Amino acid sequence: MTGVIVASVLLLSLGAAWLARVRSRHMSVETLLVADRALPAPMLFILTVGEIYSIGSIVAFPAGLYGHGVSYGYWFLGYLLLAFPVGYFVGPAIWQRAKQYDACTLPEVFGRHFKSVAFERLTAWACVIALVPWGQFQFIGLRSVLDTMGFSATPAAGLAGCAVIAFAYVALGGVRASTYVAFLKDVLMLFGIAAVGVGAICMQYKLSGGHADIVRPTLALPSGSSLVFAITTILYQGIGFYFQPSVTPYLFTARSAQAVRKAMIFMPLYMLMYPFAVFATIFALRFLPPLSNPNAVFFHVAGVLLPPWMVALAAAGAVLAGLLVLAATSLNIAAMMTRNIAPKLGRRHPKRAINLAVVLFLVLALVATAHAPAIMLTALNVSGYIGIQFASLWFLILTGWPASARIAGLGLFSGAGVAIALFASGVSLGGVNPGLIGLLANCAIVFCPLWRGRSAVHVHTKKDLL
């Protein structure tokens, strides 16, 4: 029955992607990549939460809480919650810059602002390096969900099917199709998490003798260095969240700066699903035998508390979450490959070139998942230290600070280098996130007053910025 329900939901999602295609008056490259910059606030909200709350919310968050206790949950919830106020203030300005430069990809904003084609190409490579492990990570998450659903016998076939569906979303309607599918995914994911959470609350109440007493915490409390790591990571990721190449392009799809602001106001409310995930994890810790694989904790609790058809719907929501991020990431990578890295390839038939690049990425990511998952997880850790370093470029653009492309590039690569070197060397920093130290080094370089006199970049007046 699980297979039938999941297959039905996937068919429905393809129907939603088709609807997006039908409703589009035309299908240009701009439609494919930035939905013609026409999404109103509600659709931008659905697209953004659809992409932000990925498969990690239903698999990794309960697993991390189960394995690492309070410090993990504090970091995860804290950085997401801090990201939205930051997005409220910087999001509209980012949208404005993308529109001003008529940019469909991040490197186009950087290249046109710093007036350097070489810098555009360089940042495109850096974006691709940061994005590939993130897209590939979705395959690992999808594999985990497929295993939970009992499809572990033929993982390659299951993942190949996922790749085909992700490609179908891109080919049918690009980022607009993602918005339509995100609506279905959000409904299922919210339903799944709420159902498991409510089931856990009811069962805990029943098992604790019919009275909901105040009990001893079952999650490990944070130690000194783990708390320092949580705080510094919240600052690093919360402030840098909307500057990452995996997140910023969604802002480009908005109809107006006002739409970005309005969407941001309601973003934190979507987090109201997390209390249910916390209840489910605490139920597993208190009442179920220890699990050897923490990644399975959410679906294990769901299997104990819910009928199979409800578990199947929750699993379908998780699969859709993984597929959506996979589709959007592959589209993002393909756009940069064909527009910024090798523009000659996509000059004659840009849409065909993008679709071809999407297929190429999906096939390579699938092979990497099958043959080198451990290496790719290390790559994901490293890519996390690269993505947020793009914040310094946005700081330069949004403040109009007169730095040249060379200085901006030096800061970007120095920041990423410092963060990766500190991470790889294992030097004790008292729990401070290496990425934050890298970002501080990065900003110190790009904002160094020594370069001001030598810069040839146009200095924006305050009027330009406002």
Added chain:
Amino acid sequence: MPTFPNRRAVALGFGIPCIAIVLVAPFLSCLPLSVFGIPIVFVWIFAWFPLTSLCLWLCERLR
């Protein structure tokens, strides 16, 4: 065109949630207190989901 936010809006929309998450929550996370089995720091953060939206909504009203 987006207008640059004034200080009052930044304090309300970013400063207050930031203090709640980065300054207050770490102290709560070390307390061995819980409500219905949920550590007190999570109860605090959960309360800030709607409160953060409220702060941003008030910011929008201030514009």
